[in-house]
Amino acid sequence: MTEDKFKHEEDLFCSGHRACPGCGAALTSKLVTEATGPQTILSMPTGCMEVTTTPYPESAWGISWIHNIFENSAAVAGGIETAYRSFDKRNKEGYMNHEDVNFVVLAGDGATFDIGIRSLSGMMERGHDVLYICYDNEAYMNTGIQRSSSTPIGAATTTSPAGKESFGEDVHKKDMPSIAAAHGLEYVATASVAYPEDFKKKVEKALEIEGPKYIQIFAPCPRGWRHESKNSIEIARLVVETGLYPIFEMENGKITNVKKLKDRKPVEEYLKVQGRFKHLFEKEGGEEVLEELQKIADSNAEKIGIDKE
Amino acid sequence: MAKMMTGYNAVAEAVKACNPDVIPAYPITPQTDIVERISEMVADGELTSEYVRVDSEFNAASTALGASAAGARIFTATSSQGLKLMSEPLFSASGMRLPLVLAIANRSLSAPLSIWGDHTDTFAERDGGMIQFYAEDVQEAMDNVAMAYRVAEDKDISLPALSCLDGFILTHVQEKVDPFTQKEMKEFLPEREPIHTLDPSDPISMGAYARPEHWTETRYEVHRAVNKAKDKIGKAVKEFADVFGREYGLEHSGLLETYRAEDADVILVALGSVCGTMRYVVDEYRDKGEKVGMVRPRVYRPFPVKEINKVLEDAEAIAVLEKDVSLGYQGGLAIDIKSALYSNGSRIPILNFIVGLAGRDVTKDNLRNIVEQTKELRGKKPEDVDFGDEERWEPLRTELLPGDEE
Amino acid sequence: MTEDPYEDLKISKGAVVKPRTTLVNKTGSWRSEKPIIDHEKCIACGNCEKFCPDMAVKETEEGKFEIDLEYCKGCGICAEECPVKAIIMEEEEK
Numbered sequence: 001m002t003e004d005k006f007k008h009e010e011d012l013f014c015s016g017h018r019a020c021p022g023c024g025a026a027l028t029s030k031l032v033t034e035a036t037g038p039q040t041i042l043s044m045p046t047g048c049m050e051v052t053t054t055p056y057p058e059s060a061w062g063i064s065w066i067h068n069i070f071e072n073s074a075a076v077a078g079g080i081e082t083a084y085r086s087f088d089k090r091n092k093e094g095y096m097n098h099e100d101v102n103f104v105v106l107a108g109d110g111a112t113f114d115i116g117i118r119s120l121s122g123m124m125e126r127g128h129d130v131l132y133i134c135y136d137n138e139a140y141m142n143t144g145i146q147r148s149s150s151t152p153i154g155a156a157t158t159t160s161p162a163g164k165e166s167f168g169e170d171v172h173k174k175d176m177p178s179i180a181a182a183h184g185l186e187y188v189a190t191a192s193v194a195y196p197e198d199f200k201k202k203v204e205k206a207l208e209i210e211g212p213k214y215i216q217i218f219a220p221c222p223r224g225w226r227h228e229s230k231n232s233i234e235i236a237r238l239v240v241e242t243g244l245y246p247i248f249e250m251e252n253g254k255i256t257n258v259k260k261l262k263d264r265k266p267v268e269e270y271l272k273v274q275g276r277f278k279h280l281f282e283k284e285g286g287e288e289v290l291e292e293l294q295k296i297a298d299s300n301a302e303k304i305g306i307d308k309e
Numbered sequence: 310m311a312k313m314m315t316g317y318n319a320v321a322e323a324v325k326a327c328n329p330d331v332i333p334a335y336p337i338t339p340q341t342d343i344v345e346r347i348s349e350m351v352a353d354g355e356l357t358s359e360y361v362r363v364d365s366e367f368n369a370a371s372t373a374l375g376a377s378a379a380g381a382r383i384f385t386a387t388s389s390q391g392l393k394l395m396s397e398p399l400f401s402a403s404g405m406r407l408p409l410v411l412a413i414a415n416r417s418l419s420a421p422l423s424i425w426g427d428h429t430d431t432f433a434e435r436d437g438g439m440i441q442f443y444a445e446d447v448q449e450a451m452d453n454v455a456m457a458y459r460v461a462e463d464k465d466i467s468l469p470a471l472s473c474l475d476g477f478i479l480t481h482v483q484e485k486v487d488p489f490t491q492k493e494m495k496e497f498l499p500e501r502e503p504i505h506t507l508d509p510s511d512p513i514s515m516g517a518y519a520r521p522e523h524w525t526e527t528r529y530e531v532h533r534a535v536n537k538a539k540d541k542i543g544k545a546v547k548e549f550a551d552v553f554g555r556e557y558g559l560e561h562s563g564l565l566e567t568y569r570a571e572d573a574d575v576i577l578v579a580l581g582s583v584c585g586t587m588r589y590v591v592d593e594y595r596d597k598g599e600k601v602g603m604v605r606p607r608v609y610r611p612f613p614v615k616e617i618n619k620v621l622e623d624a625e626a627i628a629v630l631e632k633d634v635s636l637g638y639q640g641g642l643a644i645d646i647k648s649a650l651y652s653n654g655s656r657i658p659i660l661n662f663i664v665g666l667a668g669r670d671v672t673k674d675n676l677r678n679i680v681e682q683t684k685e686l687r688g689k690k691p692e693d694v695d696f697g698d699e700e701r702w703e704p705l706r707t708e709l710l711p712g713d714e715e
Numbered sequence: 716m717t718e719d720p721y722e723d724l725k726i727s728k729g730a731v732v733k734p735r736t737t738l739v740n741k742t743g744s745w746r747s748e749k750p751i752i753d754h755e756k757c758i759a760c761g762n763c764e765k766f767c768p769d770m771a772v773k774e775t776e777e778g779k780f781e782i783d784l785e786y787c788k789g790c791g792i793c794a795e796e797c798p799v800k801a802i803i804m805e806e807e808e809k
Contacts, residue, residue, distance in 0.1 A: 005776070005781075006783040009735060014770060015769055015770045015771055017740075019768065019769075020788075021745065021789060021790035022790035027768040030770060041379075041507045051518055053737065054514050054518060055519075055520060056518065056732060057724055057732050058517075058732060058736040058739065059732040059734055059735070060735070061514050061735070064508065064512040065515070066507060066515040066516050067517070067518075068375075068516050069397055072371035072398060075363070075368040075375065076371050078372055079361075079371065080375040082331050082375075082376055083330060083331055083375070083379035083380065084379060086330040086359045090330065095380065096510065118364060118365060196766070228791070229790035230791030230804075233766050233792055406728050467729070504729070505729065512734045513732065514732040526726045527730045
């Protein structure tokens with residue numbers, strides 16, 4: 001039995017979950033619960049975090065948690081939130097007040113960018129008081145590393161492998177934060193697990209706002225990206241430092257806060273430590289994709305204003 | 310006091326009396342008028358439910374599921390393709406034991422596209438752990454909504470329930486109905502007391518995944534709850550009769566109704582509105598001195614196997630008429646009735662007729678044809694009957710069939 | 716003490732689960748390398764705790780950071796992120 005000195009019983013996200021060593025999504029889950037506190041109902045779609053945290057009869061969660069199916073966690077959260085609005089209006093006994101509960105979704109990029117985008121769009125459009133957080137590991141990891149519309153160009157996955165005729169994923173990552181912002185959201189932000197305090201502050205800030213909010217956090221997957229588990233944080237830092245994953249806040253459609261960089265690093269520094277980009281360095285023609293990726297970083301820097309003068 | 314009302318109005322009135330907390334709504338013909346009428350009630354302040362104008366039936370069901378998990382009473386309605394789109398969350402709602410009440414304005418499934426009524430939509434949901442009620446007329450469509458809440462929200466059951474009414478034939482016909490009063494409804498339908506909620510002060514995890522060593526037992530428990538609903542439906546129908554004075558097959562636990570079937574040689578079995586015409590044809594035969602009767606299951610899942618056996622076991626020939634077909638093998642209702650009777654040792658010949666698909670009228674002549682074909686089987690055993698293509702289509706316009714290419 | 720959800724397990728309605736019950740699953744057995752903190756070097760910055768995806772690093776009442784080897788999967792993030800290199804990864808004995 002657990003030694004009392006470690007006080008796991010106070011955690012809202014608990015040890016014993018079955019996520020891989022060095023999992024960025026598991027770290028995200030911990031940070032989310034630390035920021036939301038116990039007065040939270042978390043809706044989660046099918047995915048790595050769902051299967052690794054709740055094999056019946058176990059659960060890693062210390063907060064109220066619900067999983068239904070892959071593509072509806074935003075609508076489920078919207079339904080829960082609406083129920084609490086109704087309980088308030090009808091003075092129903094035995095339920096907390098709507099304003100005292102945080103309604104949160106935590107979903108992977110497949111569930112967010114692809115299969116669940118209808119639910120997410122509907123939830124945002126209707127103005128539900130829900131904070132939607134996407135842990136972005138840039139592919140379908142739970143089913144074995146297939147590409148999603150979040151997979152960056154040049155990344156090899158099990159459905160976009162590098163081969164004689166291929167340099168891995170051949171289309172650009174979908175710009176979800178802009179799609180969220182286009183729904184008229186008061187608050188959209190990006191984050192990276194390399195900066196836990198920044199992420200938690202963003203979650204706390206978002207929860208102060210009534211209505212839909214969207215936060216996307218970069219969460220490395222050692223198994224899927226083929227890097228050592230100890231490097232998860234380093235990679236999550238490098239993606240920001242190269243400008244490939246700018247972290248910012250967007251309020252009412254305008255960028256209001258960006259993590260600025262003094263000396264933006266070349267994208268190779270981020271790419272070379274991951275097996276999923278290995279072919280770009282080994283195969284003839286890979287340099288063109290590397291250039292393409294550098295252009296993305298440069299364009300991010302310009303558009304979002306990353307570089308410090 | 311009795312009022313003339315369309316089926317969609319009657320369902321909306323029932324919903325108002327049951328007073329759900331959350332109503333996610335999405336339009337689809339021929340259900341649309343139900344949620345339109347409810348939106349008017351909300352707009353006029355007659356109903357204080359939260360009305361959520363969702364983006365799809367998929368998210369109508371998903372929103373309903375979330376609200377139900379939080380502890381709310383919910384209502385939504387759909388038809389056809391909409392029910393297909395709801396199928397995934399509905400199947401999981403039963404596994405999670407979350408009560409949801411839906412009105413289904415039955416309509417055929419594509420392709421070809423048709424907006425007209427049959428039962429192919431709800432039959433496709435048969436295996437999902439949902440209770441399925443079928444109404445014969447507008448009054449019953451209204452009453453079944455209240456009974457669906459009563460059973461779905463019962464703590465021993467806690468499952469989704471579909472209250473089905475034939476698209477257009479019942480949704481858009483006007484009939485005389487007795488509306489509910491709020492006072493009566495309070496007596497019949499208690500507040501929902503959820504078996505578990507997402508209350509953050511007492512956190513639980515809902516929707517865990519199960520491994521092979523537990524999954525079978527979790528599903529068995531859902532199966533048991535669906536079966537247990539038979540008793541609960543019986544009790545609900547009894548109390549419904551006490552409070553509202555309307556009876557639905559009380560002597561058969563409220564699971565089915567019979568019409569002149571007690572001493573009948575030939576019995577017709579069907580669900581829903583076609584039974585109105587069947588009563589007329591049964592009377593015709595009875596006037597001629599021929600012993601023809603009718604059995605109408607009110608509930609398709611759970612399947613009332615005991616009650617079906619009891620009312621059919623003395624017949625000499627049976628015709629099962631249904632507005633659905635399991636492409637590749639007969640109609641679902643006939644398969645179930647054969648299974649019920651034949652595993653009980655019965656050797657009554659049973660003919661299966663596929664009728665009324667996609668709104669095709671089922672006329673008195675069609676029914677007379679069916680009775681005549683069934684009469685010929687009296688006294689025979691199934692093995693002595695040439696069933697030909699297993700099921701018969703009444704009618705099938707053979708002149709339209711291209712035949713096989715050489 | 717951790718509640719063992721497998722003890723006298725009866726299927727709950729809707730298969731709902733009690734909170735914090737993965738604590739019965741001691742993931743320490745997954746480890747091939749274990750972190751060892753040199754408390755002399757440690758400046759108690761808390762990075763090891765902050766970045767641990769397994770909630771296996773905790774600050775004890777004495778204000779020291781310690782690793783719960785019952786759960787630590789040995790990912791090595793704590794050693795990597797330690798600014799004073801106070802944590803080393805040592806191969807587990809087979």
